[in-house]
Amino acid sequence: xxxxxxxxxxxxxxxxxxxxxxxxxxxxxxxxxxxxxxxxxxxxxxxxxxxxxxxxxxxxxxxxxxxxxxxxxxxxxxxxxxxxxxxxxxxxxxxxxxxxxxxxxxxxxxxxxxxxxxxxxxxxxxxxxxxxxxxxxxxxxxxxxxxxxxxxxxxxxxxxxxxxx
Amino acid sequence: xxxxxxxxxxxxxxxxxxxxxxxxxxxxxxxxxxxxxxxxxxxxxxxxxxxxxxxxxxxxxxxxxxxxxxxxxxxxxxxxxxxxxxxxxxxxxxxxxxxxxxxxxxxxxxxxxxxxxxxxxxxxxxxxxxxxxxxxxxxxxxxxxxxxxxxxxxxxxxxxxxxxxxxxxxxxxxxxxxxxxxxxxxxxxxxxxxxx
Numbered sequence: 001x002x003x004x005x006x007x008x009x010x011x012x013x014x015x016x017x018x019x020x021x022x023x024x025x026x027x028x029x030x031x032x033x034x035x036x037x038x039x040x041x042x043x044x045x046x047x048x049x050x051x052x053x054x055x056x057x058x059x060x061x062x063x064x065x066x067x068x069x070x071x072x073x074x075x076x077x078x079x080x081x082x083x084x085x086x087x088x089x090x091x092x093x094x095x096x097x098x099x100x101x102x103x104x105x106x107x108x109x110x111x112x113x114x115x116x117x118x119x120x121x122x123x124x125x126x127x128x129x130x131x132x133x134x135x136x137x138x139x140x141x142x143x144x145x146x147x148x149x150x151x152x153x154x155x156x157x158x159x160x161x162x163x164x165x
Numbered sequence: 166x167x168x169x170x171x172x173x174x175x176x177x178x179x180x181x182x183x184x185x186x187x188x189x190x191x192x193x194x195x196x197x198x199x200x201x202x203x204x205x206x207x208x209x210x211x212x213x214x215x216x217x218x219x220x221x222x223x224x225x226x227x228x229x230x231x232x233x234x235x236x237x238x239x240x241x242x243x244x245x246x247x248x249x250x251x252x253x254x255x256x257x258x259x260x261x262x263x264x265x266x267x268x269x270x271x272x273x274x275x276x277x278x279x280x281x282x283x284x285x286x287x288x289x290x291x292x293x294x295x296x297x298x299x300x301x302x303x304x305x306x307x308x309x310x311x312x313x314x315x316x317x318x319x320x321x322x323x324x325x326x327x328x329x330x331x332x333x334x335x336x337x338x339x340x341x342x343x344x345x346x347x348x349x350x351x352x353x354x355x356x357x358x359x360x361x
Contacts, residue, residue, distance in 0.1 A: 048287040048312065049253075062255040065289045091287050092312040104199065111196070118189075 033074040041070050041080050044098070048091040055095075210320040214339060218330050221314045223282050225307035226294060237282065237305065239334065246279045246357045247330040248350075251315060253288045254296040256324035262343035263300040269350040270304040278358050284309045286322065331357050 042056035047063050055063055066087075073083050087095050099105040181189070212218065222238040231237045239247060250266060252259035266283070273279035281304040285293045290308060297306060309315050318328050318339075327350075329338040338353040 060255070062253070062287070065255070065292055069289050088311070090308065090310060094312070107196075107199065114192075 031075075033071050037074060038067050038071045041074075041083055042067050044080075044084060045087055045095050046097055048087075048095050054097065206320065211339070212318050212328070212336055214336050216336050218328075218334055218336050219317050220334075221317055223284060223305075223307045223314065224310055225305055226285075226290075226297070228294075229297065229304070229306040231280065231282075231305040236307075237280075239282070239330065242280050242282075243334060244332050245277070246332060246354055248279060248281045248354065249314075249318065249328045249330060250281065250283045251286050251309075251318070251322060251324060251326045252283060253286045253324050254292040255288070258343045259325045260296070260300065262325050263296075263302055265344050265346060265350065266304065267300070267302050268347050269344075269354075272347060272351075273354070274304075279354060281305060283307075284314050286315050286324065287312060329353050329357070 039056040043054050045055040045066075047053045047055050047058040047060070047066075049062055050058055050060065053063075055066060070083055073086065078086075084096065093100050099108055101109060218239060220238060220240040222236055225231060225235045225237065227235070239249075248269075252263070266281070270281050273281075283302075283304050283306045285306065285308045288308060293306075293308065296302075315322050319326060319341075323341060325343050327340040327344060328336055329340075331337045337357055340349075340353065344350050
């Protein structure tokens with residue numbers, strides 16, 4: 001009876017030990033990054049040899065190689081920033097979907113908001129000018145005061161036009 | 166008589182103040198200059214034959230040094246003819262051209278008057294090294310880190326391309342597309358070398 005208990009205990013210990021060993025072996029390996037994880041970084045980069053093609057949708061063999069490189073670097077534990085920096089070091093800042101804020105690149109960040117604010121300012125001025133315009137003339141009554149005002153307005157207008165000739 | 170509270174003698178309202186108008190025009194002019202320069206560069210992508218080639222430094226792959234050094238600059242090679250060749254592992258015609266380049270390197274290497282600087286354009290390093298091994302290439306070879314060298318020669322590069330720089334650093338010949346034979350390369354290089 002004691003021998004049977006000892007064998008059962010030894011068997012259970014063996015099973016538990018093997019389970020721990022296999023679990024630690026699995027956790028030592030980095031899981032292979034999924035396509036979604038790779039593409040999350042690839043879409044922040046542009047193909048270095050194609051024109052305006054994001055790396056995640058680029059169909060060429062070269063782009064496939066670069067996506068595999070991203071997968072490999074992720075598996076090695078590199079962060080997205082480290083991977084993007086690697087691409088910049090190797091292929092230049094032109095591969096970034098968002099250009100770095102240096103040199104003439106500042107134009108990309110400055111011109112659109114400045115143009116937008118300028119447009120808002122011009123629209124604001126235009127609306128204010130329209131509001132200041134005199135009201136629509138009331139329908140004329142023959143011989144009434146509106147007719148006199150109109151005559152005076154026309155004469156002033158003609159005078160102004162003569163001055164500007 | 167005043168009408169609607171306005172004085173008929175008032176001056177008509179002007180637009181934006183002068184400083185703002187000047188600022189807007191200056192901004193537009195600057196934008197036009199930038200666009201114009203970009204257009205000019207787009208229409209003149211290739212360094213023309215007869216031009217002085219700007220200096221550049223090429224970091225070489227491990228195992229592909231030049232005289233034991235793992236980096237070489239064009240300026241350090243004054244007095245020699247320099248063959249600058251652009252290739253990539255993903256370029257099919259580069260594979261076709263590589264035996265021709267290797268045979269040319271073996272032909273010119275012994276007397277040291279001609280140096281090959283072979284530039285790997287936008288490639289994965291592991292693939293590039295695999296390519297060099299597969300095709301048994303031995304000439305000095307390195308990646309165009311940051312894509313800084315390629316735009317010096319051609320901003321719209323089409324692999325492979327070869328540029329031949331004389332002893333004074335002047336571009337003397339260019340080959341867009343692969344060289345087909347050793348004789349082709351020799352016809353471009355030999356006129357620049359004494360005694361060939």
